[in-house]
Amino acid sequence: MSTTEWRERLLERMPPELAEEIDIFEGQMELRRKGKIEDRVFAETRLRRGVYGQRYDNGHRHDGLASRELVYPAGDLTKGPETLWDAPGMVRIKVPYGGITPEQLDVIAELAEEYSDSILHITTRQDVQLHYVHIDDTPDLMRRLASVDITTREACGNGVRNLTACPLAGVCHTEAFDTTAYAAALFRFLLGHPDCQDFGRKFKPAFSGCAGEACGLVMMHDFGAIARTSIVDGVERRSFDLYVGGGLGTTPHQAKLLYEDHPVEELLPAVQSIARVFGRLGEKANRNRARIKFLVAKLGIDEFRRLVDEERKVLPHDDRWTSYLPSVEDYTESPVREAVPAPANGAPLPDGYREWLRTNVYRQRQPGYAVATVALPLGDLSSTQTRQLADVARKYVGDAVRTTVEQNIVLRWVAEGDLPALYEDLVAIDLAAPGAGTIVDVTSCPGTDTCKLGIASSRGLAGELRTRLAAKQFELDEAVRGLRIKVSGCFNSCGQHHVADIGFFGNSRKINGVTVPHFQVVLGGRWRENAGSYGLAIGSVPSKRIPEVVDAITTRFVTEREGEESFQDWIARLGKKELGAMIGELKTVPPVDEDPSFYTDWGDARVFTMGDMGIGECAGEVISSTDLELTMAESIAFDAQVALEDGDLARADERAYAAMVAGARALVRTEHPNVPDDPDTIVREFRTRFYDTERFFDRFAKGRFARPLFDRHEAGSPAEHQDEATRSLVEESQLFIDAVHAMEIREAGAQSALV
Numbered sequence: 073m074s075t076t077e078w079r080e081r082l083l084e085r086m087p088p089e090l091a092e093e094i095d096i097f098e099g100q101m102e103l104r105r106k107g108k109i110e111d112r113v114f115a116e117t118r119l120r121r122g123v124y125g126q127r128y129d130n131g132h133r134h135d136g137l138a139s140r141e142l143v144y145p146a147g148d149l150t151k152g153p154e155t156l157w158d159a160p161g162m163v164r165i166k167v168p169y170g171g172i173t174p175e176q177l178d179v180i181a182e183l184a185e186e187y188s189d190s191i192l193h194i195t196t197r198q199d200v201q202l203h204y205v206h207i208d209d210t211p212d213l214m215r216r217l218a219s220v221d222i223t224t225r226e227a228c229g230n231g232v233r234n235l236t237a238c239p240l241a242g243v244c245h246t247e248a249f250d251t252t253a254y255a256a257a258l259f260r261f262l263l264g265h266p267d268c269q270d271f272g273r274k275f276k277p278a279f280s281g282c283a284g285e286a287c288g289l290v291m292m293h294d295f296g297a298i299a300r301t302s303i304v305d306g307v308e309r310r311s312f313d314l315y316v317g318g319g320l321g322t323t324p325h326q327a328k329l330l331y332e333d334h335p336v337e338e339l340l341p342a343v344q345s346i347a348r349v350f351g352r353l354g355e356k357a358n359r360n361r362a363r364i365k366f367l368v369a370k371l372g373i374d375e376f377r378r379l380v381d382e383e384r385k386v387l388p389h390d391d392r393w394t395s396y397l398p399s400v401e402d403y404t405e406s407p408v409r410e411a412v413p414a415p416a417n418g419a420p421l422p423d424g425y426r427e428w429l430r431t432n433v434y435r436q437r438q439p440g441y442a443v444a445t446v447a448l449p450l451g452d453l454s455s456t457q458t459r460q461l462a463d464v465a466r467k468y469v470g471d472a473v474r475t476t477v478e479q480n481i482v483l484r485w486v487a488e489g490d491l492p493a494l495y496e497d498l499v500a501i502d503l504a505a506p507g508a509g510t511i512v513d514v515t516s517c518p519g520t521d522t523c524k525l526g527i528a529s530s531r532g533l534a535g536e537l538r539t540r541l542a543a544k545q546f547e548l549d550e551a552v553r554g555l556r557i558k559v560s561g562c563f564n565s566c567g568q569h570h571v572a573d574i575g576f577f578g579n580s581r582k583i584n585g586v587t588v589p590h591f592q593v594v595l596g597g598r599w600r601e602n603a604g605s606y607g608l609a610i611g612s613v614p615s616k617r618i619p620e621v622v623d624a625i626t627t628r629f630v631t632e633r634e635g636e637e638s639f640q641d642w643i644a645r646l647g648k649k650e651l652g653a654m655i656g657e658l659k660t661v662p663p664v665d666e667d668p669s670f671y672t673d674w675g676d677a678r679v680f681t682m683g684d685m686g687i688g689e690c691a692g693e694v695i696s697s698t699d700l701e702l703t704m705a706e707s708i709a710f711d712a713q714v715a716l717e718d719g720d721l722a723r724a725d726e727r728a729y730a731a732m733v734a735g736a737r738a739l740v741r742t743e744h745p746n747v748p749d750d751p752d753t754i755v756r757e758f759r760t761r762f763y764d765t766e767r768f769f770d771r772f773a774k775g776r777f778a779r780p781l782f783d784r785h786e787a788g789s790p791a792e793h794q795d796e797a798t799r800s801l802v803e804e805s806q807l808f809i810d811a812v813h814a815m816e817i818r819e820a821g822a823q824s825a826l827v
């Protein structure tokens with residue numbers, strides 16, 4: 073069907089403001105085509121509509137099982153940052169609080185088939201992504217989504233992103249109350265709001281029904297609300313604890329409590345006031361400092377609160393702040409099937425049912441009903457499966473479907489008596505994998521498959537780990553089964569590795585002159601308590617040895633665990649030194665002629681050829697002095713982590729700084745071998761040779777990773793050592809060393825792993 077036809081056919085069914093938005097976007101596309109809008113300007117326009125450029129590996133895509141060639145008639149395609157504006161891209165579809173209906177699933181399945189590679193990908197913030205979409209198809213794709221009340225608006229870009237919330241809201245045992253109606257109201261209120269159009273960076277909101285569980289991951293969000301109730305004059309009163317300034321990425325921050333026990337009536341104006349303060353005072357020029365977490369850290373939460381209070385006082389009244397409240401009480405989700413009791417003990421059950429029941433089914437607060445999780449390996453499902461799943465949902469639960477931050481889909485309100493039949497229906501469409509929420513259910517960002525910033529193949533690794541763990545899942549110790557693994561393709565943390573028990577993020581190392589994909593190992597993050605604390609990096613291991621890392625850690629945990637000791641407590645007891653030693657043995661990379669597999673990434677069709685690397689055959693080559701110095705810098709950074717763990721903030725600060733100076737010295741010595749060993753000279757030489765010349769800059773982060781070195785060098789040792797600032801410096805020291813490695817690789821003429 074042609075564009076005009078879709079537009080005309082759906083006009084009546086689209087919300088008018090969305091329809092108009094899409095027309096405007098289409099107009100801008102036309103101008104771009106005629107060369108009347110610059111690519112840079114058009115990029116911002118399309119990002120605000122959820123249309124991302126994507127990595128295009130010269131026609132290959134890894135789908136978690138194999139690399140497949142794609143035939144795509146789009147002219148001169150490139151991968152990396154220079155992806156052509158009309159090359160295949162990714163469309164992110166916002167799914168507020170994860171709520172999605174069978175009708176919507178059907179439409180997305182059609183779109184996936186007609187415009188993309190027939191795969192729907194569920195993301196770590198409950199969105200759905202379609203990849204390999206041609207820009208020309210995006211307006212119609214948006215229209216068809218708008219006709220079922222879905223928008224891609226502000227799914228990317230510097231605005232309010234999707235709203236994340238517990239998929240169990242309303243049916244959960246531990247929640248204070250169902251946050252869905254509040255979340256929906258806030259989502260609608262913020263969408264396209266004029267006060268949310270002038271941020272320097274994205275703003276991600278989240279809701280949780282309780283403080284103790286993980287679901288909404290409030291502590292890692294820019295803004296978050298946790299439900300609570302209190303009894304006032306004998307009547308139950310609802311309120312929220314409001315948090316602000318959390319985030320992951322290279323400098324992870326835990327959100328800070330802004331308002332405790334904030335009345336629900338004040339939710340929308342409070343967020344609007346926050347948005348105004350962020351819009352006015354947030355960093356604009358330097359993208360790397362532009363998230364609200366930096367503003368909150370700079371001002372301090374008390375000053376930030378004062379500014380928000382002031383803003384609230386002058387905010388012009390808006391009826392929408394409270395007009396939704398009367399209907400909140402009406403918001404209910406009703407089951408489509410009557411509660412029938414679960415099968416009696418001894419009743420015949422389908423094969424594999426018990427295991428699935430144990431890991432994938434949660435008994436609701438409402439007697440007789442349960443939530444069933446459809447576990448999606450790597451968050452993917454095919455368009456055919458999507459349609460089939462929509463039919464299954466219609467049959468058992470109607471519209472009660474949600475996506476989860478673990479990249480799964482849940483069906484709520486399943487009558488317990490229907491569970492065996494539901495299981496069989498899911499088996500028939502290959503969506504009955506057990507192990508949801510266990511170690512098998514590995515989370516991963518898109519990584520090098522489709523993300524331009526990917527360094528290592530997070531999906532390749534996650535797929536490999538999943539396969540290996542699934543094969544032995546029933547033999548695994550219960551304590552190990554309950555752990556979570558999360559993988560990001562780079563330091564940006566889209567796979568949320570900081571909040572996993574065992575997390576990994578991609579980086580690379582030059583070994584004997586050849587680039588070898590690596591993953592940094594991050595241990596002991598806390599998933600519960602709304603992503604209550606972050607793990608710390610303990611060292612980088614070649615990608616191909618990561619399964620051994622998982623084996624080593626889990627085996628040791630089972631052997632050494634004392635009583636009911638948690639993984640986090642065990643990690644803390646073992647200490648970074650010991651953990652570092654454990655993975656130390658796994659850091660070695662055999663020469664390429666002994667084991668070439670180390671020089672390729674998981675599941676990637678392309679071998680890292682010597683020609684690609686630019687540097688000659690290097691098996692057996694003597695390690696360069698730069699590499700030696702960088703290894704030393706890394707061990708100083710490791711010392712810093714150990715000191716941090718021991719609570720010795722002064723030493724952690726000093727070691728982190730020393731590690732960065734050592735990293736800078738390694739670079740300076742490549743050109744000035746006799747540079748005096750004093751920090752002033754080293755930092756100055758580093759600045760003039762590598763920073764001012766922008767040689768240190770990578771395309772995306774620019775010089776960002778050098779700033780902490782300069783700042784710490786200029787400021788000297790702080791008079792008082794703050795926990796968060798020290799922790800941040802320790803992490804920065806590792807990232808600085810990673811960036812030195814990356815520069816070395818770039819300059820060696822190797823094919824940059826950072827493109």
Ligand code: HEM
Pocket residue numbers: 124162195196197198199201273276292318319320321322323363517518522523524525564565566567568
């Ligand atoms: C298209 C490729 C992508 C790019 C270029 C990208 C870029 C980034 C960047 C730069 C950050 C760090 C943010 C900061 O500290 O300012 C980040 C964080 C994050 N991204 Fe992505 N991302 C991509 C895909 C995704 C996908 C598919 C998801 C899943 C919805 C995702 C979810 C997240 C999450 C959960 C974080 C960490 C939380 C936070 O601090 O925002 N990203 N991303």
Ligand code: SF4
Pocket residue numbers: 517518519520523524525526527530560561562563564565566567
């Ligand atoms: S973590 Fe890195 S590789 Fe993964 S999606 Fe985010 S930016 Fe891309």
